[in-house]
Amino acid sequence: MSESSSVGLGRPFRVAFIGAGAIARHHMKLLKQIKNVQVVAAADISEDALAKTKEEHGVQKLYTDYQKMLKEVKEIDAVDVCTPNGQHAANCIAAFAAGHHVMVEKPMAMNATEGRAMMDAAKKAGKQLVVGFQYRFDPKTKLIKDQIDSGAFGKIMYVRAQALRRRGIPNWGVFGRKDLQGGGPMIDIGVHILEMAHYILGSPRPVTVSGNTWTYIGDKPSNVVSQWPGWDYKTYTVEDLAAGLIRFENGSLLTIEASFVAHIEKDIWNIQIMGEKGGANWETSQIFMDQGGYMMNMSPGFLPNSDNFETKMKHFVEVCQGLRTNESSGDHGLMVQKMLDGIYASAEAGREVTVE
Ligand SMILES: NC(=O)c1ccc[n+]([C@@H]2O[C@H](COP(=O)([O-])OP(=O)(O)OC[C@H]3O[C@@H](n4cnc5c(N)ncnc54)[C@H](O)[C@@H]3O)[C@@H](O)[C@H]2O)c1
Numbered sequence: 001m002s003e004s005s006s007v008g009l010g011r012p013f014r015v016a017f018i019g020a021g022a023i024a025r026h027h028m029k030l031l032k033q034i035k036n037v038q039v040v041a042a043a044d045i046s047e048d049a050l051a052k053t054k055e056e057h058g059v060q061k062l063y064t065d066y067q068k069m070l071k072e073v074k075e076i077d078a079v080d081v082c083t084p085n086g087q088h089a090a091n092c093i094a095a096f097a098a099g100h101h102v103m104v105e106k107p108m109a110m111n112a113t114e115g116r117a118m119m120d121a122a123k124k125a126g127k128q129l130v131v132g133f134q135y136r137f138d139p140k141t142k143l144i145k146d147q148i149d150s151g152a153f154g155k156i157m158y159v160r161a162q163a164l165r166r167r168g169i170p171n172w173g174v175f176g177r178k179d180l181q182g183g184g185p186m187i188d189i190g191v192h193i194l195e196m197a198h199y200i201l202g203s204p205r206p207v208t209v210s211g212n213t214w215t216y217i218g219d220k221p222s223n224v225v226s227q228w229p230g231w232d233y234k235t236y237t238v239e240d241l242a243a244g245l246i247r248f249e250n251g252s253l254l255t256i257e258a259s260f261v262a263h264i265e266k267d268i269w270n271i272q273i274m275g276e277k278g279g280a281n282w283e284t285s286q287i288f289m290d291q292g293g294y295m296m297n298m299s300p301g302f303l304p305n306s307d308n309f310e311t312k313m314k315h316f317v318e319v320c321q322g323l324r325t326n327e328s329s330g331d332h333g334l335m336v337q338k339m340l341d342g343i344y345a346s347a348e349a350g351r352e353v354t355v356e
Helices: 023-033 047-057 067-072 085-097 110-126 139-150 185-200 310-322 330-349
Strands: 013-018 037-043 061-063 078-081 101-105 128-132 157-166 206-212 241-246 253-259 269-273 278-281 285-290 293-297
Touching: 013 023, 013 085, 013 101, 013 310, 023 037, 023 047, 023 078, 023 185, 023 269, 023 285, 023 310, 037 047, 037 067, 037 085, 047 061, 061 067, 067 085, 085 101, 101 310, 110 128, 110 330, 128 139, 128 310, 139 185, 139 269, 157 185, 185 241, 185 253, 185 269, 185 330, 206 330, 241 330, 253 269
Parallel strands: 013 037, 013 078, 037 061, 078 101, 101 128, 157 253
Antiparallel strands: 157 269, 206 241, 241 253, 269 278, 278 285, 285 293
């Protein structure tokens, strides 16, 4: 059990936030539902975000400077980092230096170099680094992973992963700013599907990556009717569409497609697994195998209906309390980050790149 664990000490587990925007306040709501957990402080450069934090969640210790919060608030067990990607590394390293466990929202960082520095800081502090991926906790993910791990699908040859929006450029936050986010849909939403697929495959080592990115609508004014109109096209420096091909050490291939904008029929959020003896479709929880002379399409008679975000927050608290193994650690986050780096580097170089 970690030394800052609240278990057995008869006091609540205390979480402070760096970044108090949309996702942070969702985390706060879920943390408050966990027995004996308190949100004790929050830091954000936006007074508006802090006002909402106070109003919605009753958090009293509010700071516009996170370093000041880390210095002044002593009653903290863990820090939840929910800032734009470009802040993740600095925020996490400061939280570790202050002696706290950390959960950082996805993606772990802007790139693998930052990710490695965060892991070094965690190691030096002797604290947990949890990366806030939630799709690995999805019952559909467990269904497919269990089939693969049992050998039911045989060798997995190919995975097709897609996080595609037809027209869904966020019209809030800084999601169109490459300098603050590291990239566009690939690092923002592709990361979810990529990490889930990689986890399902048993985290094989990526060897080479080929990819490309395209920007053709996000950086121009648009009057097309869509779900989030009016994004800031003037500061839009990320891609609209990205695609990558990743080759793993074990010979499997994965393709990943991610878009904020794509001329497709409808949004797609899915992975398809193709093994020698069986395959699966994540979105529909379907399994495909030959059985008794027929090509069978199978679905489980029952799958739990759990909220992945709730599971992720509970996992974070329990990991910090020393009650559970860290199932979403920096190691995994770093491998995912290397694949993302590879896609962007390959797009830039116009050729396949090697993953270290
Ligand atoms: N797991 C998920 O499904 C999921 C969903 C949405 C967002 N996210 C991630 O969460 C992070 C935040 O996204 P969001 O949607 O909440 O964005 P947001 O814009 O709503 O919130 C970010 C907040 O960080 C604050 N901030 C910026 N710089 C800061 C600094 N230096 N110090 C303190 N606060 C600072 C901003 O003022 C803002 O309030 C991103 O990394 C994003 O990828 C994850």
